[in-house]
Amino acid sequence: MIDNLTKSQQAVRRAGGATRALLAVSVALLAVLAAIFTYLLVHQHSLRDSVREDALWAVYQLDREARALAQEVDHVLAHGNTGEQTAEDLTQRYDILYSRLSLLRSGQYLSLFESNPTFSEQRAVASALILSLQPDFDHIANFRAVTPQALARFDTALTELYTITGQILTSTNATLSTARADNRDDIMRLQSLSGMVIVGLTLAIGILVFTLMKQLRIVRTASDELAATANELRIAYDAAEAGNLAKSEFMATMGHEIRTPLNAILGMAELLTLSNLANTEREYVSVIASAGSSLLEIINEILDFSKLEHGSMTVEHVVFDVRKLAEHAAHVMEGRAREQNTRIDLAMDLSGPETGFDSDPTLVQRVLLNLVSNAVKFTRNGIVRIAVSDVRETGLLRIEVCDTGVGIAPEATKRLFSPFTQVDGSIARRFGGTGLGLAICKRIVEALDGRIGVDSVPGVGSKFWFEVPAVRKPLPAAASVEASAADASLPRLRVLLVEDHPTNRQVAGRFLETLGQQVVFACDGEEGVAIAARETFDLILMDMQMPGLDGIAATRLIRASGDMTPIVALTANASDRDRDLCMTVGMNKFMSKPVTMKHLATLLGEMGRRPGAAPSEARAAMAPPVGSAGIEASRLKELVDVIGEDEVRKLVGTFLDEAPAMLRDLRDAMTRNDEQLIDRTLHNLKGAAATLGFDALAALAHAYRGSGVDVRKADRLSEEIEAIGNTITHKAA
Amino acid sequence: MKSLILAALLALAPALPAYASAIDAPKGKVILTVAGNIQHKNSESGAEFDLSMLEQIPGRNAAMQTPWTEGEVAFGGPLLRNILDRVGASGKTLHIIALNDYAADIPIEDARKLDTILALKMDGKPLSVRDKGPLFLIYPFDKNPELYNEKYFSRSVWQIKKIEIRD
Numbered sequence: 001m002i003d004n005l006t007k008s009q010q011a012v013r014r015a016g017g018a019t020r021a022l023l024a025v026s027v028a029l030l031a032v033l034a035a036i037f038t039y040l041l042v043h044q045h046s047l048r049d050s051v052r053e054d055a056l057w058a059v060y061q062l063d064r065e066a067r068a069l070a071q072e073v074d075h076v077l078a079h080g081n082t083g084e085q086t087a088e089d090l091t092q093r094y095d096i097l098y099s100r101l102s103l104l105r106s107g108q109y110l111s112l113f114e115s116n117p118t119f120s121e122q123r124a125v126a127s128a129l130i131l132s133l134q135p136d137f138d139h140i141a142n143f144r145a146v147t148p149q150a151l152a153r154f155d156t157a158l159t160e161l162y163t164i165t166g167q168i169l170t171s172t173n174a175t176l177s178t179a180r181a182d183n184r185d186d187i188m189r190l191q192s193l194s195g196m197v198i199v200g201l202t203l204a205i206g207i208l209v210f211t212l213m214k215q216l217r218i219v220r221t222a223s224d225e226l227a228a229t230a231n232e233l234r235i236a237y238d239a240a241e242a243g244n245l246a247k248s249e250f251m252a253t254m255g256h257e258i259r260t261p262l263n264a265i266l267g268m269a270e271l272l273t274l275s276n277l278a279n280t281e282r283e284y285v286s287v288i289a290s291a292g293s294s295l296l297e298i299i300n301e302i303l304d305f306s307k308l309e310h311g312s313m314t315v316e317h318v319v320f321d322v323r324k325l326a327e328h329a330a331h332v333m334e335g336r337a338r339e340q341n342t343r344i345d346l347a348m349d350l351s352g353p354e355t356g357f358d359s360d361p362t363l364v365q366r367v368l369l370n371l372v373s374n375a376v377k378f379t380r381n382g383i384v385r386i387a388v389s390d391v392r393e394t395g396l397l398r399i400e401v402c403d404t405g406v407g408i409a410p411e412a413t414k415r416l417f418s419p420f421t422q423v424d425g426s427i428a429r430r431f432g433g434t435g436l437g438l439a440i441c442k443r444i445v446e447a448l449d450g451r452i453g454v455d456s457v458p459g460v461g462s463k464f465w466f467e468v469p470a471v472r473k474p475l476p477a478a479a480s481v482e483a484s485a486a487d488a489s490l491p492r493l494r495v496l497l498v499e500d501h502p503t504n505r506q507v508a509g510r511f512l513e514t515l516g517q518q519v520v521f522a523c524d525g526e527e528g529v530a531i532a533a534r535e536t537f538d539l540i541l542m543d544m545q546m547p548g549l550d551g552i553a554a555t556r557l558i559r560a561s562g563d564m565t566p567i568v569a570l571t572a573n574a575s576d577r578d579r580d581l582c583m584t585v586g587m588n589k590f591m592s593k594p595v596t597m598k599h600l601a602t603l604l605g606e607m608g609r610r611p612g613a614a615p616s617e618a619r620a621a622m623a624p625p626v627g628s629a630g631i632e633a634s635r636l637k638e639l640v641d642v643i644g645e646d647e648v649r650k651l652v653g654t655f656l657d658e659a660p661a662m663l664r665d666l667r668d669a670m671t672r673n674d675e676q677l678i679d680r681t682l683h684n685l686k687g688a689a690a691t692l693g694f695d696a697l698a699a700l701a702h703a704y705r706g707s708g709v710d711v712r713k714a715d716r717l718s719e720e721i722e723a724i725g726n727t728i729t730h731k732a733a
Numbered sequence: 734m735k736s737l738i739l740a741a742l743l744a745l746a747p748a749l750p751a752y753a754s755a756i757d758a759p760k761g762k763v764i765l766t767v768a769g770n771i772q773h774k775n776s777e778s779g780a781e782f783d784l785s786m787l788e789q790i791p792g793r794n795a796a797m798q799t800p801w802t803e804g805e806v807a808f809g810g811p812l813l814r815n816i817l818d819r820v821g822a823s824g825k826t827l828h829i830i831a832l833n834d835y836a837a838d839i840p841i842e843d844a845r846k847l848d849t850i851l852a853l854k855m856d857g858k859p860l861s862v863r864d865k866g867p868l869f870l871i872y873p874f875d876k877n878p879e880l881y882n883e884k885y886f887s888r889s890v891w892q893i894k895k896i897e898i899r900d
Binding site: 064065068092095096098099102103 | 801832833861862863864865891892
């Protein structure tokens with residue numbers, strides 16, 4: 001492939017060389033031709049300059065007039081007529097001859113005469129002879145009489161004159177003939193030279209055309225080869241891309257496979273720390289837990305990165321409290337920092353008192369945690385400072401993480417945000433880590449349309465910062481729900497745990513029991529559905545990946561039976577698509593595996609506050625009706641946020657359609673005194689109302705379940721449902 | 734001879750009144766005779782002009798270079814076409830004859846279209862035979878430089894004595 005390309009490249013170059021040589025020859029020949037043409041032009045110019053009356057003709061006339069005068073004199077001598085007419089005729093003849101004399105003196109003929117010394121001499125003699133006759137002819141003109149003495153003098157002088165003019169005539173003719181012949185030879189030589197040049201030029205152009213045609217052919221071949229090569233490259237690229245995709249798939253699968261046993265290790269370690277252990281063993285267990293956590297972190301990073309590499313990241317917009325977010329990050333990292341004798345500071349420098357911003361808190365949190373974690377990792381006996389600021393005009397939220405750690409050399413900061421890069425190998429050995437953290441941060445920040453950077457001085461410390469567009473917004477009241485409420489005041493709930501993996505099941509079960517929950521186990525989807533149909537629960541924890549009926553299918557079946565018990569998905573495969581699917585089939589929440597006790601506690605805390613799942617009547621009864629017609633606005637909003645407005649409207653519609661039937665069932669049951677049916681109907685009513693955020697109705701239904709129901713109470717329920725119906729319809733209009 | 738011609742003219746005068754009214758008889762020495770296809774004559778041989786008659790015919794005076802003179806020289810004399818008009822010439826060719834019987838044919842257009850003169854004077858002085866006089870046919874080399882070549886040099890007849898108008 002490359003050989004072919006090289007060959008054609010050489011061929012093109014060779015052909016180009018020949019063309020250049022031929023072009024040079026042609027240009028040289030053209031230059032010669034131009035020179036010849038210029039010479040001819042100049043020559044022509046000088047020809048035009050030399051335009052003059054024919055010298056030969058002038059000399060001939062001189063000779064002719066000399067002879068004519070001589071003849072006239074002879075005639076007079078022969079006939080002896082020396083009268084007035086004769087004098088006049090002779091004078092005129094002499095005047096004509098005299099007028100020819102000026103020709104010999106004229107500058108335009110001098111060049112011809114000067115080229116030959118004999119010429120000059122003859123010219124001088126001729127002039128002198130003619131001028132010597134002037135006194136005699138002037139005399140004749142004045143007295144109109146001719147003397148025989150004068151005639152004799154004329155005869156001698158004129159004979160001598162025409163002999164000389166004859167010689168001049170012959171010499172002039174010879175000189176001019178030579179010059180003409182030389183000139184002709186000159187022109188002929190130039191002509192033959194031009195002819196040769198033109199032949200050469202024609203030849204050169206012919207070869208040039210031939211070479212160009214050849215070159216054209218070579219270029220065409222080369223371009224074909226180029227196209228073929230490009231095609232091969234594209235195929236190779238596709239293959240590489242497919243390989244990369246397969247690699248990512250493999251990584252995701254492996255990640256899942258690794259995380260499941262890791263889940264068991266971490267869970268068991270956590271349980272071990274809860275039992276009575278000797279100090280040494282407690283330390284061993286904590287090492288196991290911390291090593292496991294690090295391993296989990298690395299796996300998560302790798303999986304995150306492979307996910308990001310395929311651009312499958314979606315950005316949400318939620319109003320969040322940036323102060324809480326920063327505090328949380330500080331809190332999470334505090335333990336590790338304390339081990340290194342490092343303090344974490346928090347500096348809020350916001351443009352106003354409100355702390356609500358609209359962005360993706362999950363992603364911002366991840367970036368911040370990563371930066372703080374890095375800062376802590378590289379700082380000993382120092383300070384890590386989280387500084388939060390914002391630019392209200394441009395709607396930018398800026399978070400800086402400064403440390404007093406080892407710092408980074410300037411040349412290394414450029415590579416810092418590329419994947420699999422650490423400042424140098426020794427750092428990898430000293431501090432560990434995949435080197436993916438900052439690369440992930442960069443991609444996340446870029447997904448948020450933000451910027452990330454670092455300023456660092458080696459030995460002094462580093463300042464990592466990022467800016468993301470985040471508009472200030474007031475915090476919703478419900479957003480104040482705190483996750484950290486996982487404390488001893490957890491409600492006691494009946495929880496159904498549907499999980500096929502025995503270890504996971506055991507771990508999660510033990511967690512729940514430790515947290516004081518009542519747990520029922522199901523080993524697969526079918527069993528889970530069966531149990532859920534048979535018994536009533538406050539919460540169902542549903543594993544997503546199970547043989548046979550999986551979490552999604554089981555949830556569908558449970559929801560299809562009208563059971564609105566909150567279902568929380570448990571999955572190790574936390575993609576956005578999976579989450580969407582969970583919500584679509586009617587799950588309420590989503591929990592990433594491995595399950596930790598803290599997560600579970602948080603979840604249970606949240607569930608406990610759900611009026612529908614309220615553990616005691618007292619709490620339920622005390623739950624104050626919020627909003628118009630007892631509709632919990634934040635719950636509805638949450639529903640809208642999670643499953644979409646259309647779905648919520650549909651759900652509410654369904655609820656309002658079915659509610660009268662349920663009330664009818666209730667009244668029927670009351671008439672027949674069917675306690676069980678009454679209770680189930682109230683339960684169903686309560687569950688549905690709670691799910692949709694009709695808190696007042698749910699509270700009523702729940703309260704009546706305990707205290708018993710009568711006609712007045714049934715009417716009260718009808719009124720409540722009617723009120724809800726009116727409010728919803730009013731709102732929709 | 735002169736008196737003879739005069740007598741002949743006087744004898745013919747009543748029969749050909751146009752003669753007298755068109756061209757007067759020359760009073761001085763005749764220096765130019767125009768013959769051939771002409772309407773107005775003042776002698777048997779054609780129209781004869783002396784110096785003063787020619788000087789009265791409108792002409793031009795212009796400085797120019799010629800192959801026969803050194804540097805710029807001013808030639809002055811009547812325009813050839815005015816002379817032709819004066820004699821009522823009609824024809825295609827002018828046969829111009831010099832004192833030494835040299836003759837040249839020139840197309841009549843050279844007179845009609847070009848400001849060709851019969852030079853009488855050079856630098857204000859009359860042309861003698863020794864100066865190629867008394868009449869020298871001078872083309873307007875100053876106005877029409879393209880005429881400066883051998884073709885027109887050979888037509889530039891000097892020492893002119895007679896012009897014959899031919900078809």
